[in-house]
Amino acid sequence: MAETHGFRIEARGIGKRFSGQAAPTLSALDLTIGGGEFVSLLGPSGCGKSTLLRLLAGLLRPSEGTIRWVAPDGSSASGTRLPDIALVPQEPTLLPWKTVFDNVSLPLRLRGTARAAAAPRVLDLLRALGLEGREKSWPRELSGGMKMRVSIARALVTEPDFLLMDEPFAALDELTRHRLNDDLRALYTQRRPTVILVTHSVEEATFLSTRIVALSRGRVAWDLPVDFGPERAGLRDHAAFQALRGDIAARLRADQAALS
Numbered sequence: 001m002a003e004t005h006g007f008r009i010e011a012r013g014i015g016k017r018f019s020g021q022a023a024p025t026l027s028a029l030d031l032t033i034g035g036g037e038f039v040s041l042l043g044p045s046g047c048g049k050s051t052l053l054r055l056l057a058g059l060l061r062p063s064e065g066t067i068r069w070v071a072p073d074g075s076s077a078s079g080t081r082l083p084d085i086a087l088v089p090q091e092p093t094l095l096p097w098k099t100v101f102d103n104v105s106l107p108l109r110l111r112g113t114a115r116a117a118a119a120p121r122v123l124d125l126l127r128a129l130g131l132e133g134r135e136k137s138w139p140r141e142l143s144g145g146m147k148m149r150v151s152i153a154r155a156l157v158t159e160p161d162f163l164l165m166d167e168p169f170a171a172l173d174e175l176t177r178h179r180l181n182d183d184l185r186a187l188y189t190q191r192r193p194t195v196i197l198v199t200h201s202v203e204e205a206t207f208l209s210t211r212i213v214a215l216s217r218g219r220v221a222w223d224l225p226v227d228f229g230p231e232r233a234g235l236r237d238h239a240a241f242q243a244l245r246g247d248i249a250a251r252l253r254a255d256q257a258a259l260s
């Protein structure tokens, strides 16, 4: 991670129209995300959050505009200096014929790292995500929350510069979601990847993020810093947290009302 850490991503004039669409999903969207930020993307269903995430991940090409990865010295990334991007999908998509250890170590093995050399990092991540002792389990033996932890560990094992997450906790109960939010926040504080999270949960976005970006009508509707600092244990009970959460929910309701 050291060589490419600190990259920012610059999206300029992004438009995306899928074939057969009357109106484009995204149009003239500008967004810059700096290295080390934790940005949550919010907005009404269908406003293009997942589309933007897939564009940033390089899984889709924009119909218009450019997406650039910019190094701290201002040069554009290219060739072997492209930042390392990991995507955590909504479904954990683990390989059922591989153990937890082998699922998590897979990205390292694909890069040629020997099993024994991969082990310390894999075990360290499993410990950090509350999966200690589960290395030899099979995916079918795990709960939904555990599978999602394994999926996050697998995404983090290469120490990516960019961690892109598409509603990873949507299918989980509230308690599990809180626990995973706590774990994700701790991992972010320790390792400082740039995180871009698509979510419908205002509480999750407020708790986790350093910045919230809302989309509406195919572009950025508003963009708000979240200044709670790095230590967020117990934050959910604070009046300032609840006030910001209420303010964000009100903004989203206003965006939704403007659409109808």
Ligand SMILES: Nc1ncnc2c1ncn2[C@@H]1O[C@H](COP(=O)(O)OP(=O)(O)OP(=O)(O)O)[C@@H](O)[C@H]1O
Pocket (backbone or CB within 6 Å): 018, 019, 025, 043, 044, 045, 046, 047, 048, 049, 050, 051, 052
């Ligand atoms: N591959 C595709 N082909 C055609 N249309 C698509 C495709 N992917 C997305 N769309 C359309 O683009 C629009 C935005 O979809 P997208 O999934 O990005 O929204 P979203 O904000 O993530 O929604 P949600 O919050 O419901 O997940 C929708 O109208 C959707 O039907």
